Amino acid sequence: MISYWSFFKIRFINGLQYRAAAYAGVVTQFAWGFMYIMLYHSFYRSNPSAISMNISELSSYIWLQQSFLALFMTWFLDEEIFESISSGNVAYEMCRPLNIYNMWFAKNCAIRVSRAILRCFPILIFASFLPETYKFYGPASIYSFMLFLISVVIGTMVVVAYCMLIYIFTFYTISSVGIRMTMVMTADFFAGGLVPLPLLPEYLTKFIYLSPFAAMQNTPFRIYTGGIPVNEAVKSIILQLFWAVVLILVGKFILSRAIKRVIVQGG
Amino acid sequence: MRLYLKYFSIHLKSVMEYKTSFLLTAIGQGMTTLFSFISMYFLFNRFGNVEGYTFNQVLLCFSTIFMSFALAECFGRGFDRFSAIISNGEFDRIMLRPRNEIIQVLGSKIEFSRIGRLTQAVIIFVYGIVTCGVEWTIGKILTLTLMILGGVCLFFSLFMIYAAICFFTVEGLEFMNIFTDGGREIAQYPLNIYSKWVLKFFTFIVPLAFVNYYPYLYLINKVSENTILYMISPVCAIFFIVPAFCLWKIGVRHYKSTGS
Numbered sequence: 001m002i003s004y005w006s007f008f009k010i011r012f013i014n015g016l017q018y019r020a021a022a023y024a025g026v027v028t029q030f031a032w033g034f035m036y037i038m039l040y041h042s043f044y045r046s047n048p049s050a051i052s053m054n055i056s057e058l059s060s061y062i063w064l065q066q067s068f069l070a071l072f073m074t075w076f077l078d079e080e081i082f083e084s085i086s087s088g089n090v091a092y093e094m095c096r097p098l099n100i101y102n103m104w105f106a107k108n109c110a111i112r113v114s115r116a117i118l119r120c121f122p123i124l125i126f127a128s129f130l131p132e133t134y135k136f137y138g139p140a141s142i143y144s145f146m147l148f149l150i151s152v153v154i155g156t157m158v159v160v161a162y163c164m165l166i167y168i169f170t171f172y173t174i175s176s177v178g179i180r181m182t183m184v185m186t187a188d189f190f191a192g193g194l195v196p197l198p199l200l201p202e203y204l205t206k207f208i209y210l211s212p213f214a215a216m217q218n219t220p221f222r223i224y225t226g227g228i229p230v231n232e233a234v235k236s237i238i239l240q241l242f243w244a245v246v247l248i249l250v251g252k253f254i255l256s257r258a259i260k261r262v263i264v265q266g267g
Numbered sequence: 268m269r270l271y272l273k274y275f276s277i278h279l280k281s282v283m284e285y286k287t288s289f290l291l292t293a294i295g296q297g298m299t300t301l302f303s304f305i306s307m308y309f310l311f312n313r314f315g316n317v318e319g320y321t322f323n324q325v326l327l328c329f330s331t332i333f334m335s336f337a338l339a340e341c342f343g344r345g346f347d348r349f350s351a352i353i354s355n356g357e358f359d360r361i362m363l364r365p366r367n368e369i370i371q372v373l374g375s376k377i378e379f380s381r382i383g384r385l386t387q388a389v390i391i392f393v394y395g396i397v398t399c400g401v402e403w404t405i406g407k408i409l410t411l412t413l414m415i416l417g418g419v420c421l422f423f424s425l426f427m428i429y430a431a432i433c434f435f436t437v438e439g440l441e442f443m444n445i446f447t448d449g450g451r452e453i454a455q456y457p458l459n460i461y462s463k464w465v466l467k468f469f470t471f472i473v474p475l476a477f478v479n480y481y482p483y484l485y486l487i488n489k490v491s492e493n494t495i496l497y498m499i500s501p502v503c504a505i506f507f508i509v510p511a512f513c514l515w516k517i518g519v520r521h522y523k524s525t526g527s
Contacts, residue, residue: 178291
């Protein structure tokens with residue numbers, strides 16, 4: 001356990017070094033956030049009767065999404081792991097007396113957390129000073145804020161466990177780009193990365209809410225904004241926990257199969 | 268030009284060595300377009316229209332931008348890798364060769380996998396043209412062609428500016444994404460649905476409105492006077508390549524090797 005924790009710390013401190021990149025990222029994310037909010041506003045103006053998520057909720061959702069991009073976007077993948085798998089360096093990693101799944105899991109969490117910490121505060125603080133309807137609102141209540149914090153942690157675990165599956169599938173192909181893009185895009189859409197889930201038609205969201213994708217960013221953000229009321233929030237968090245456990249177990253199982261048949265291609 | 272064709276065929280051959288991988292990548296790339304299309308469909312499904320534009324009208328806008336972006340990306344992605352070319356000193360080698368630097372940089376990477384994206388863009392484009400309810404005249408077809416041409420030039424210039432900035436910063440600048448990928452996202456819809464300053468910004472600073480908005484108004488019969496002006500407005504976007512090229516030239520002159 002201690003060794004995985006130190007992997008986490010090394011990566012975390014390493015991630016905190018890239019401050020200039022983080023500030024550039026903040027500017028970019030700010031622009032994207034603005035763009036999305038403006039877009040949804042014009043949709044809302046055009047047909048106010050069809051609103052299924054009120055405007056302040058939407059703005060907070062978008063700002064949370066932009067500031068925690070590093071935590072919840074499945075495309076934040078660790079290139080080093082892909083490199084090590086396709087170049088065969090993974091053999092060294094397997095020689096270590098450590099569980100490879102746990103090690104990668106810890107590293108990935110660390111990268112995401114360090115990036116998110118650098119980026120989220122400037123965005124959220126600045127966004128909360130914006131004019132009405134564009135601004136980042138406070139949490140619905142103190143309870144929902146606390147549940148939000150718990151949900152963010154579990155949501156991150158779900159995302160990392162999903163990404164682990166992407167790494168593991170790379171063992172089976174030489175070039176991972178195709179599988180990677182397909183899995184990333186699917187997750188992005190069903191997690192509400194492109195359009196917030198409540199804006200999708202109900203016949204789809206019925207199922208999506210039960211899927212692991214909704215457990216990624218949808219649950220924490222909507223607990224924060226009050227879209228998921230406190231009494232239902234506990235249920236959603238349990239569902240998140242369920243998916244986190246399932247994805248981790250599936251990942252460990254496939255990885256143990258993959259390692260048995262891994263062929264290191266010289267080099 | 269012959270040199271570029273040579274590069275082109277080498278890349279094509281190298282890609283074709285791994286056919287399955289190529290196919291999977293192309294499919295993966297296509298998913299991006301597919302999912303943006305679906306999300307747009309669902310938004311219109313819920314709201315019906317945006318500022319009076321219907322789904323099929325916006326689709327025309329969406330598909331022209333995706334077309335031009337996919338085309339520009341296919342050929343201009345060499346610029347994307349440019350920060351690596353500078354930081355590992357490869358640009359010294361490029362400078363030594365008695366050939367045009369731009370062609371060599373572009374030739375360093377040609378992304379055939381973007382073909383997936385391009386195919387989908389074409390499909391949506393055809394669908395958009397058929398369903399948008401525009402009566403096609405010679406003038407309109409000409410305008411549409413100009414729009415795509417202008418779009419390709421515009422995105423290509425943006426990639427070039429991105430690379431030219433690397434001369435000064437060595438690292439690529441992430442915020443340029445606002446103009447390339449962000450430009451693509453934002454221009455999926457007619458620009459006047461956003462705030463006024465967005466339209467102004469994309470008219471006077473980055474001439475995106477000239478490919479996405481002004482000629483588009485002519486296509487869907489929203490202009491009554493000065494139609495000629497609206498028709499030829501994409502030409503402004505084509506001229507955007509001039510300042511981009513100048514910046515590149517300044518960059519080359521300013522270039523100092525990183526020495527590694």
